[in-house]
Amino acid sequence: MEFRHLGTSGLVVSEIAYGNWITHGSQVEEDAAIACVRTALDEGITTFDTADAYAQGRAEEVLGKALKGERRDGLEIFSKVFWPVGPGKNDRGLSRKHIVRGVEQTLRRLGTDYLDLYQAHRFDYATPLEETLRAFDDLVRQGKVCYIGVSEWRADEIERALKIAGEMGLDRIVSNQPQYNMIWRVIESEVIPVCEREGLGQVVFSPIAQGVLTGKYLPGQAPPEGSRATDEKSGAGFIKRLIDNEELLARVQQLKGLADEAGYSMAQLAVAWVLQHPNVSAAIIGASRPEQVRDNTSASGVTLDADLMRRIDEILGDSIQRDPAHTVSPAQRP
Numbered sequence: 001m002e003f004r005h006l007g008t009s010g011l012v013v014s015e016i017a018y019g020n021w022i023t024h025g026s027q028v029e030e031d032a033a034i035a036c037v038r039t040a041l042d043e044g045i046t047t048f049d050t051a052d053a054y055a056q057g058r059a060e061e062v063l064g065k066a067l068k069g070e071r072r073d074g075l076e077i078f079s080k081v082f083w084p085v086g087p088g089k090n091d092r093g094l095s096r097k098h099i100v101r102g103v104e105q106t107l108r109r110l111g112t113d114y115l116d117l118y119q120a121h122r123f124d125y126a127t128p129l130e131e132t133l134r135a136f137d138d139l140v141r142q143g144k145v146c147y148i149g150v151s152e153w154r155a156d157e158i159e160r161a162l163k164i165a166g167e168m169g170l171d172r173i174v175s176n177q178p179q180y181n182m183i184w185r186v187i188e189s190e191v192i193p194v195c196e197r198e199g200l201g202q203v204v205f206s207p208i209a210q211g212v213l214t215g216k217y218l219p220g221q222a223p224p225e226g227s228r229a230t231d232e233k234s235g236a237g238f239i240k241r242l243i244d245n246e247e248l249l250a251r252v253q254q255l256k257g258l259a260d261e262a263g264y265s266m267a268q269l270a271v272a273w274v275l276q277h278p279n280v281s282a283a284i285i286g287a288s289r290p291e292q293v294r295d296n297t298s299a300s301g302v303t304l305d306a307d308l309m310r311r312i313d314e315i316l317g318d319s320i321q322r323d324p325a326h327t328v329s330p331a332q333r334p
Contacts, residue, residue, distance in 0.1 A: 001044025002301045006281045007201030009174040011116065011147055013076050015275055016300050017047035018293070019205060019284035020059045030062055032288065037066035039290035043297040047076040049177075049203065049284050051121055052106050053083035060109035068111060075116075078203070079106045080151055080177075082121030084334055093333045094124035096135040103144055117203075119149040119177055122329035123157045129164055137170040149175035149203070154327050155190035162198055173200065175281065178327065180204035182213060182273050182312060183248065183320055190324045192279050201281030204274055208285075208296075210239045212249070213270040215256055219246040248319045258311055264302070267292070271299035273312065 002015045018040040020033065037048070050063050060079065067075065081102040084092040092098060103118060118139060124132065139145040150158065150173055158176065165172045176195055178187045180202065187202070195202065208214055216224055223243060242248065259269040274283045285296040313320070 001046075001297065003046075004281050005201070006117070006147065006203070007174045007195070008199030009147060009201075011076065011174070013047040013203075013282050014045045014300075015280075015282050016045055016271065016297050017049050017076075017078075017203065017282040017284045018045050019049040019286050020063055021051070021054055021205065021286055030065075033062050034066040035290050036287045036293050037063065039287075039293040040297070041070065043294060044300075045297065046074060047078070047282055049078040049205075050110075051080035051083070051119075052085050052102055052109075053080075053121065056085060057105065057109055060106055064110040064112070072112060077110060077112060077115055078117040078119065078149070079110070079115055080119040080121040081106070082124060082151075094120055094127045094132040094135075096131055099132065099135040099139070103139055107144065114143060115145050117147045117149050117175065118145040119151050119175070120153070121151050123150075123153050124333065125329070125331060126333050129161060130168065133161060133165055133168070133170050137165075140171045147171075147175070148173045149177060151177035152179070152327055152329065153191075154329075155194045155324070157329075158191070158194055158198070158200065175201050175203050177203045177205060177284075179206045180274060180277075180280070181207050181209045182270060183209055183242075183316060185320055185322050186324050186326045189322065191327065192277075196279050202277070202279050203282045203284065204280055205284045207274040207283040208267050208270040209242060212239065212242045213252060213255070213266060215252055215266045217243045217249055218253070219249040245319070251316050251319050254315045255312065258308060258315070262304070262308060264299070265295055267295050268299040268302065269304075271296050272302040272304055273309070275299065275302070276304055276309065 003012050004015045006013050048063060050060050052060060081099055082094055090097050107113060136148045148171055153176060161173055180187055259266050271283050274280055287293045
């Protein structure tokens with residue numbers, strides 16, 4: 001496993017992180033989820049990402065149980081706050097109340113006394129940004145959080161946060177967690193230039209496009225049994241847009257020849273592609289089986305040559321989404 005700094009901060013993270021967005025507490029049973037985490041540790045992963053809204057807290061509980069007994073200072077544990085975690089009007093958003101109460105519950109579920117990175121899971125238009133940043137800064141000063149990050153914020157929102165933090169003398173955000181992969185590149189034109197200039201690193205999720213870039217979804221055929229697309233409880237809704245695009249699925253099938261020629265699995269090629277970008281601090285993988293973890297982590301340290309990167313672009317062509325307008329947060333609290 002290779003390691004990188006989180007942006008220009010002093011925190012070092014494994015360049016492949018393990019996340020449990022859909023799988024833990026929902027798609028797979030607890031024993032299988034714990035086996036995946038243990039495999040991640042065996043493969044050298046030290047960075048783990050979760051959120052309070054994943055399976056309504058259950059994902060944090062499973063991760064905490066899986067990491068129990070590990071040396072805490074040898075791990076980097078990330079979580080996030082914003083989405084609803086209860087029925088109350090303050091059980092959501094980025095108000096001081098929700099952030100303070102949210103971190104307390106997250107720490108309890110994870111079985112730890114601090115987070116290495118606490119992230120604003122979306123931008124909250126209903127809360128003054130000054131209130132949100134002050135609340136995060138207080139958690140840093142209290143020792144409950146080491147670093148602050150955001151997830152799926154637009155470039156202008158990141159710039160506003162950095163400006164306010166500078167003016168108020170508050171702790172700066174050090175990272176952004178966006179979706180990023182071969183076919184979803186909406187951060188490249190605006191978000192990444194701001195982050196490069198300001199020293200923020202990308203901790204990207206969905207590097208294999210929720211499984212689409214493995215090539216297992218075939219045009220004109222039903223999704224494989226047990227795949228994310230068949231999980232009506234959680235995963236199917238997120239992936240439907242991709243598997244309904246038969247042209248995209250056909251183009252992905254053409255990538256298999258490139259992967260075979262380079263000696264990689266499709267998943268390894270996809271994860272390695274993400275890690276070629278110098279602004280990416282870590283790529284978050286997820287899994288329902290330990291062998292998926294081992295396959296994905298083999299992408300660590302891989303260098304793809306310029307010709308291979310060019311041929312990937314030629315194959316995917318117009319299927320690549322680049323419009324920065326696709327980075328959005330809810331106009332109102334959900």
